[in-house]
Amino acid sequence: MTASVPDGGRAPVARGASAFAPASVGNIGVGFDVLGHVIDGPRDIAHVRRIAEREVRIEAIGGAVAGADRLPLAASDNTAGRALQSMCEALSLPFGFALTLEKGIPLGSGLGGSAASCVAALVAANALLDAPLTRAALYPFALDGESVASGARHGDNVAPMLLGGITLSTPEQAIALDVPAWLHAVVVHPDQTLETRRSRAVLGAPYGLGDVVAHSAHLALFLTGLQRGDAALIRAGLRDVLVEPRRAPLIPGFEAVKRAALEHGALGASISGGGPSVFAWFESRAAAERAAPAMRAGFAMAGFDARAYVSPVAGQRAELLQAPPA
Amino acid sequence: MTASVPDGGRAPVARGASAFAPASVGNIGVGFDVLGHVIDGPRDIAHVRRIAEREVRIEAIGGAVAGADRLPLAASDNTAGRALQSMCEALSLPFGFALTLEKGIPLGSGLGGSAASCVAALVAANALLDAPLTRAALYPFALDGESVASGARHGDNVAPMLLGGITLSTPEQAIALDVPAWLHAVVVHPDQTLETRRSRAVLGAPYGLGDVVAHSAHLALFLTGLQRGDAALIRAGLRDVLVEPRRAPLIPGFEAVKRAALEHGALGASISGGGPSVFAWFESRAAAERAAPAMRAGFAMAGFDARAYVSPVAGQRAELLQAPPA
Numbered sequence: 001m002t003a004s005v006p007d008g009g010r011a012p013v014a015r016g017a018s019a020f021a022p023a024s025v026g027n028i029g030v031g032f033d034v035l036g037h038v039i040d041g042p043r044d045i046a047h048v049r050r051i052a053e054r055e056v057r058i059e060a061i062g063g064a065v066a067g068a069d070r071l072p073l074a075a076s077d078n079t080a081g082r083a084l085q086s087m088c089e090a091l092s093l094p095f096g097f098a099l100t101l102e103k104g105i106p107l108g109s110g111l112g113g114s115a116a117s118c119v120a121a122l123v124a125a126n127a128l129l130d131a132p133l134t135r136a137a138l139y140p141f142a143l144d145g146e147s148v149a150s151g152a153r154h155g156d157n158v159a160p161m162l163l164g165g166i167t168l169s170t171p172e173q174a175i176a177l178d179v180p181a182w183l184h185a186v187v188v189h190p191d192q193t194l195e196t197r198r199s200r201a202v203l204g205a206p207y208g209l210g211d212v213v214a215h216s217a218h219l220a221l222f223l224t225g226l227q228r229g230d231a232a233l234i235r236a237g238l239r240d241v242l243v244e245p246r247r248a249p250l251i252p253g254f255e256a257v258k259r260a261a262l263e264h265g266a267l268g269a270s271i272s273g274g275g276p277s278v279f280a281w282f283e284s285r286a287a288a289e290r291a292a293p294a295m296r297a298g299f300a301m302a303g304f305d306a307r308a309y310v311s312p313v314a315g316q317r318a319e320l321l322q323a324p325p326a
Numbered sequence: 327m328t329a330s331v332p333d334g335g336r337a338p339v340a341r342g343a344s345a346f347a348p349a350s351v352g353n354i355g356v357g358f359d360v361l362g363h364v365i366d367g368p369r370d371i372a373h374v375r376r377i378a379e380r381e382v383r384i385e386a387i388g389g390a391v392a393g394a395d396r397l398p399l400a401a402s403d404n405t406a407g408r409a410l411q412s413m414c415e416a417l418s419l420p421f422g423f424a425l426t427l428e429k430g431i432p433l434g435s436g437l438g439g440s441a442a443s444c445v446a447a448l449v450a451a452n453a454l455l456d457a458p459l460t461r462a463a464l465y466p467f468a469l470d471g472e473s474v475a476s477g478a479r480h481g482d483n484v485a486p487m488l489l490g491g492i493t494l495s496t497p498e499q500a501i502a503l504d505v506p507a508w509l510h511a512v513v514v515h516p517d518q519t520l521e522t523r524r525s526r527a528v529l530g531a532p533y534g535l536g537d538v539v540a541h542s543a544h545l546a547l548f549l550t551g552l553q554r555g556d557a558a559l560i561r562a563g564l565r566d567v568l569v570e571p572r573r574a575p576l577i578p579g580f581e582a583v584k585r586a587a588l589e590h591g592a593l594g595a596s597i598s599g600g601g602p603s604v605f606a607w608f609e610s611r612a613a614a615e616r617a618a619p620a621m622r623a624g625f626a627m628a629g630f631d632a633r634a635y636v637s638p639v640a641g642q643r644a645e646l647l648q649a650p651p652a
């Protein structure tokens with residue numbers, strides 16, 4: 001039995017909540033715009049308060065990453081602000097939200113920073129609703145938010161942040177896929193930036209039938225390997241013949257980093273999101289730990305410092321940092 | 327205990343064997359050149375004898391289908407002959423094969439007829455080896471045979487014939503995928519022919535990024551749906567935005583047939599192989615049986631008679647018709 005509360009047994013709704021959302025590896029090489037996975041590493045944090053005004057207000061953006069102070073404070077220009085506006089509109093909420101963001105994911109890194117702010121804000125705001133929604137129900141709001149940054153409603157970053165692990169995402173739905181627990185990723189983020197716009201521009205020219213067929217085969221092998229926990233199939237499938245050949249030249253050091261990963265037994269390696277971060281997958285945490293310094297050294301040879309993160313591929317989804325008081 | 331035989335307990339090898347291979351639906355719409363499934367319906371039969379000469383000889387090609395008498399008798403120009411030559415060469419066999427084919431799968435129908443002759447011959451010949459090979463080991467010989475007809479080593483027809491049900495195939499390997507037993511197909515073959523060459527020619531121009539991403543999403547939804555036995559995911563994925571829009575105009579009646587299938591609850595419908603046959607998938611045999619006449623009527627409206635086949639998607643693989651005597 002719970003103690004009775006004034007309004008018919010329902011606990012009063014909290015006025016403030018905080019949540020984090022993890023960094024992510026968008027595309028996973030073989031799944032451009034449709035696959036992504038989260039990593040346990042850098043994260044963004046959102047603090048959200050309910051306010052009486054029916055509006056979304058961004059009060060501050062801080063955090064340890066360079067450039068955080070230059071992010072837009074106008075709600076409709078900010079991924080997190082736009083996501084909360086979308087939620088308020090869709091639910092016709094009789095109140096609004098005030099939002100403070102702490103950026104922990106480097107800007108322009110290819111680690112899904114704009115998506116993380118948006119998902120952290122939604123998870124925190126959701127806890128402040130009279131009747132919180134499922135993660136799946138938050139997905140359309142996250143896509144609306146993400147579209148502010150990328151101009152398109154693609155869920156390869158927001159979906160895994162909402163659901164955890166690896167997701168398959170379309171504009172209509174997000175699905176959590178099975179992930180073998182032994183799979184580990186190394187993600188190396190170099191001290192260089194690559195504008196999403198520039199990274200997208202090289203993809204415009206069309207693709208030949210042979211590459212499209214090879215891509216289909218790789219994607220199918222990869223998904224079958226994931227489902228069966230079969231490392232050989234994942235290795236056969238984790239190759240990007242469409243996007244990587246066009247984007248890799250924009251990332252000084254990429255080839256050396258990839259080579260280092262493969263020489264250390266990686267199942268595959270490619271560009272994280274729009275780059276310049278590079279990810280590789282391994283059959284164990286130990287193998288990933290051994291490869292990480294060699295991958296950093298690849299960027300060092302090209303003149304760039306880099307940070308390496310080692311994480312299960314089945315990384316943790318976004319969560320509340322402090323549950324609202326009951 | 328078995329009766330002892332002269333050569334150290336090993337039974338004498340038979341001198342003749344016959345096998346059938348079923349028709350197939352190449353591509354399955356969303357898996358151009360990489361996915362295919364067999365159906366229980368028309369089939370090709372191969373009768374194979376061991377001969378002392380180290381050669382492959384085609385003695386006759388018959389059967390009920392139009393044009394069977396015009397197929398090449400020179401072994402290296404015939405898919406079945408070439409496949410057996412490939413087997414003889416790879417295994418350095420000290421003997422050869424004489425082959426008779428009975429064609430049951432209509433030529434130029436998009437139902438994998440050339441692949442079926444090749445697989446039936448291999449399965450029969452395999453039974454005549456002193457040490458028969460696994461189905462997987464026959465796959466490279468089947469690809470060699472198939473390449474005579476198509477000019478390329480693609481396994482979307484030979485792989486499901488060797489392994490049964492649905493397969494994922496690449497030039498390197500063939501993998502049998504899980505198939506829900508309730509899935510049923512209708513395949514409608516109209517009295518019209520479409521040259522593979524013409525059907526391939528329209529695919530040459532390259533594909534835009536948007537279509538490639540949509541294709542990836544569909545393929546991933548489809549494979550996830552198959553694996554989970556989830557009809558809604560299969561329905562979301564069973565769509566071809568790449569090939570069907572280019573090939574459909576070559577098939578009079580296609581749109582009416584597809585519409586009839588969807589109106590009868592199909593999970594999806596598209597072109598079988600290079601066409602002109604059309605397939606659709608349903609959630610039960612009863613639903614497939616109900617749709618089949620409406621799909622035939624779609625071709626009739628365009629002035630073409632058509633035959634309809636209803637089969638489990640998990641159709642039967644190629645098998646020996648008469649086991650060699652022990």
